Amino acid sequence: MQAKIKSHIPPLSFPLGVKGKLIAIFCACSQQHRGRASFGMSSFNLSNAIMGSGILGLSYAMANTGIILFVVLLLSVAILSLYSVHLLLKISKEGGSLIYEKLGEKAFGWPGKCGVFISVTMQNIGAMSSYLFIIKYELPEVIRAFMKLEESSGEWYVNGNYLVILVTVGIILPLSLLKSLGYLGYTSGFSLTCMVFFVSVVIFKKFQVPLPMHLVIDSSDMCQPKYFVFNSRTAYAIPILAFAFVCHPEVLPIYSELKDRSRKRMQNVSNISITGMLIMYLLAALFGYLTFYGEVEDELLHTYTRVYTFDTLLLSVRLAVLVAVTLTVPLVLFPIRSSISALLFPKRPFSWIRHFLTAAVILAFNNLLVIFVPTIKDIFGFIGASSATMLIFILPAAFYLRLVEKEPLRSPQKIGVREVAAIAEGRTGGCVLFAGHKYSGL
Numbered sequence: 001m002q003a004k005i006k007s008h009i010p011p012l013s014f015p016l017g018v019k020g021k022l023i024a025i026f027c028a029c030s031q032q033h034r035g036r037a038s039f040g041m042s043s044f045n046l047s048n049a050i051m052g053s054g055i056l057g058l059s060y061a062m063a064n065t066g067i068i069l070f071v072v073l074l075l076s077v078a079i080l081s082l083y084s085v086h087l088l089l090k091i092s093k094e095g096g097s098l099i100y101e102k103l104g105e106k107a108f109g110w111p112g113k114c115g116v117f118i119s120v121t122m123q124n125i126g127a128m129s130s131y132l133f134i135i136k137y138e139l140p141e142v143i144r145a146f147m148k149l150e151e152s153s154g155e156w157y158v159n160g161n162y163l164v165i166l167v168t169v170g171i172i173l174p175l176s177l178l179k180s181l182g183y184l185g186y187t188s189g190f191s192l193t194c195m196v197f198f199v200s201v202v203i204f205k206k207f208q209v210p211l212p213m214h215l216v217i218d219s220s221d222m223c224q225p226k227y228f229v230f231n232s233r234t235a236y237a238i239p240i241l242a243f244a245f246v247c248h249p250e251v252l253p254i255y256s257e258l259k260d261r262s263r264k265r266m267q268n269v270s271n272i273s274i275t276g277m278l279i280m281y282l283l284a285a286l287f288g289y290l291t292f293y294g295e296v297e298d299e300l301l302h303t304y305t306r307v308y309t310f311d312t313l314l315l316s317v318r319l320a321v322l323v324a325v326t327l328t329v330p331l332v333l334f335p336i337r338s339s340i341s342a343l344l345f346p347k348r349p350f351s352w353i354r355h356f357l358t359a360a361v362i363l364a365f366n367n368l369l370v371i372f373v374p375t376i377k378d379i380f381g382f383i384g385a386s387s388a389t390m391l392i393f394i395l396p397a398a399f400y401l402r403l404v405e406k407e408p409l410r411s412p413q414k415i416g417v418r419e420v421a422a423i424a425e426g427r428t429g430g431c432v433l434f435a436g437h438k439y440s441g442l
Contacts, residue, residue, distance in 0.1 A: 035256070035257050035258045035259045035260065035261045036180070036182050036257060036259060037180075037181070037182035037185060037254070037257045037258055037259060038185075038259055039258070039259070039265065039268075039269065040185075041182060041185030041186075041188075041189075042182075042185070042254050042257070042258045042266075042269050043269050043272050043273050044185050044186075044188040044189040044192060045181060045182075045184060045185055045188045045250070045254050045331060046247055046250060046251070046254055046269055046270065046273040047188070047192055047272075047273040047276055047277055048184075048188035048191050048192055048327075048328055048331055049247040049250040049254075049328075049331055049332065050244075050245060050246075050247045050273060050274065050277045051191075051192060051195050051277050051280065051324075051328075052127060052130070052131060052244075052325060052328050052332075054130075054240065054244035055195065055198075055199075055244065055280070055281060055284050055285075056134070056299050056300045056301060056321070057240050057244075057298055057299065057300070058074075058240070058241075058244065058281055058284060058285035058288070058300075059284070059285050059288030059289045059292070059296045059300050059303075060240070060296055060297060060298040060299075060300070061237040061240045061241060061285065062237075062285045062286065062288075062289040063226075063229070063289055063292075063293065063294055063296045064229055064231060064233040064234050064237055065228075065229055065234055065237045066226045066227045066228040066229040067225060067226070067227050067286070067289070068227045068228060069227070069228050069229070070237070070285065071282065073237065073241055074241055074278065074281060074282065074285075075278070077241045077244075077245050077392075078245060078274055078275075078278045080392065080393060081245040081246075081247075081248075081274055081392055082270060082271065082274055084248065084392050084393060084396040084397070085247075085248065085251055085267070085270045085274075085396075086267060086270075087396040087397065087399075087400045087417065088248060088251055088252065088396045088399075089251070089255065089263045089266055089267060090263070090400065090404065091103055091107075091396065091399045091400050091403045091404065092252060092255070093263060094403045094404050094405075095107070095399070095403045098252045098253075098255055098256040099252065099338070099342055100116050100120065100248075100249065100252050100335075100339070101113045101116045101117055101120075101339055101342040101343060102342065103116070103399055103403070104116035104117075104395070104399065106403060107398065107399045107402040107403050108398075108402065112399075113342075113343065114343070115390075115395065116339070116395060117339045117340075117342075117343045118387075119387045119390040119391050119395060120249045120335050120336065120339045120387075120391065121336055121339060121340075122386065122387035123246055123249060123387040123388055123390075123391055124249055124332045124333070124335055124336045125336065125362075125365070125366060125369070126387065127246070127332045128329050128332050128333060128362075128363075128366045129366050129369050129370050129373065131325040131326070131328055131329050131332070132164050132168070132329070132366055132367065132370045133370050133373065134299075134321065134322065134325050135160075135163065135164050135167050135322060135325065135326060136160035136161065136163065136164040136370055136371075137160060137299075137302075138301060138318050138321065138322055139160065139163045139164075139167070139322055140158040140159065140160045140163060141305065141318070142315060142318050142319055142322065143157060143158055143163075144158050145310055145315050146315065148310075161371055164367060164370060165367055167326060168363050168367055171326055172326060172329045172330060172333075172363060173359060173360065173363060175187065175327070175329075175330040176329070176330040176333050176334075176359040176363070177355065177356060177359060178330070179350075179355070180257060181250075181253050181254060181257055181331070181334055182257045184327075184330060184331050184334075187327040187330075188327070188328075188331060190323070190327065191323065191324040191325075191327040191328055192324075194320035194321065194323050194324040195280065195320075195321070195324050196280070197316075197317065197320045198284070198317050198320055198321050198324070199280050199283050199284045201313060201314065201316075201317045202283070202284050202287045202288050202291070202300075202317075203283060203287045204313075205287075205291060205304070205313075205314070206287040206288075206290055206291045224293070225289070225290060225293065226294075244281060245274065245277070245392065246388045246391055246392060247270075247273070247274075248391040248392060248396070249335035249336075249339075249391060250331065250332075250334070250335055251266075251270065253334060253335060253338060254266075254269070284300075288300045288303075301317075301318055301321065333359060333362055333363070336362055337355070337358045337359060337362065340358055341354075341358070397417045397418070400414075400417050401414055401417060401418065
């Protein structure tokens with residue numbers, strides 16, 4: 001009887017348009033419930049992805065470009081970074097995916113997917129290496145200063161190679177095993193607090209000691225601010241600036257975990273994060289440069305140690321920077337692991353074993369890389385000249401031109417995107433050639 005009754009129940013049917021809208025509403029609702037990270041936590045994560053060790057090289061960039069040229073370049077890169085985030089969010093809607101590799105595959109097939117994977121991996125491995133390099137270099141100095149040890153002491157606890165491995169295994173690896181980026185919002189907030197403390201001390205030290213006597217040389221011209229500078233090191237400034245604003249591998253993962261997510265909401269997260277970091281970059285670069293002028297080194301903290309070896313406040317700053325970069329490494333590792341999963345295991349379910357092994361292999365590779373890279377400037381220059389420019393300008397523009405079909409090819413929007421991509425491609429080629437020439441002389 002029940003079977004007979006059921007057979008007379010007509011199936012539900014909707015007009016095609018209504019049915020499509022219901023499916024879209026259902027999918028949108030299911031995606032909304034998956035987002036758990038608040039607006040504030042998402043802003044912390046994105047800001048922390050932007051703010052990293054790049055801030056330590058900006059005073060060096062200003063010393064080799066001049067104040068006015070540096071400000072113009074920094075503002076230009078920040079605006080273009082915001083624009084490319086806008087493009088990335090738009091193509092994620094048009095492409096129907098929040099995974100960068102899938103957008104590349106939909107735009108250009110397997111080559112597009114591999115291009116994204118290579119760019120994300122190179123960029124984030126370069127970023128992680130720069131963070132680990134700071135740990136390797138700064139942590140022994142901090143320990144030696146607090147313990148009043150001589151520089152020639154050979155104890156294992158002031159050996160940078162041992163310490164970077166210890167920090168990686170004890171702190172970075174456990175945080176890297178978290179399944180969701182949203183859980184890193186608290187550590188990102190603390191990391192940003194440490195960097196605010198760093199910028200505050202840089203400003204304070206400028207007014208405390210206007211010109212360190214240890215750096216005074218015969219030529220008084222070296223102790224005057226320069227507004228435009230062109231020399232053999234100026235070409236390093238552009239890739240350092242490009243590297244300082246790269247957050248694009250983290251944009252879509254953070255967007256996918258944003259609570260009540262929408263393009264406008266995520267764009268606001270990006271606007272707040274990039275604007276806040278722009279202000280901090282300007283302050284740190286300007287006051288760091290005005291403290292040491294042309295004598296500033298490519299790593300700002302090392303310049304301070306030439307003058308204030310046992311200054312308690314600066315030791316606290318160095319410790320704060322160490323904490324900040326240590327807590328940033330897990331955030332940067334997340335997109336690399338996601339890229340590997342999307343490329344090699346696209347249809348397999350989540351596995352804790354694969355999750356752990358991928359993180360362990362990535363961290364082991366970065367630890368080995370840090371041992372053999374001579375200076376932090378090489379990491380900033382080479383990676384910033386290649387993969388950073390690809391992620392900020394070229395890939396979002398190329399995907400936009402391919403995936404956004406409702407706009408004609410000769411529309412003002414697509415013409416502007418093509419111009420940005422062409423300029424970025426020319427800049428990338430010049431910087432990579434310069435970096436390659438520099439490497440060939442090592």
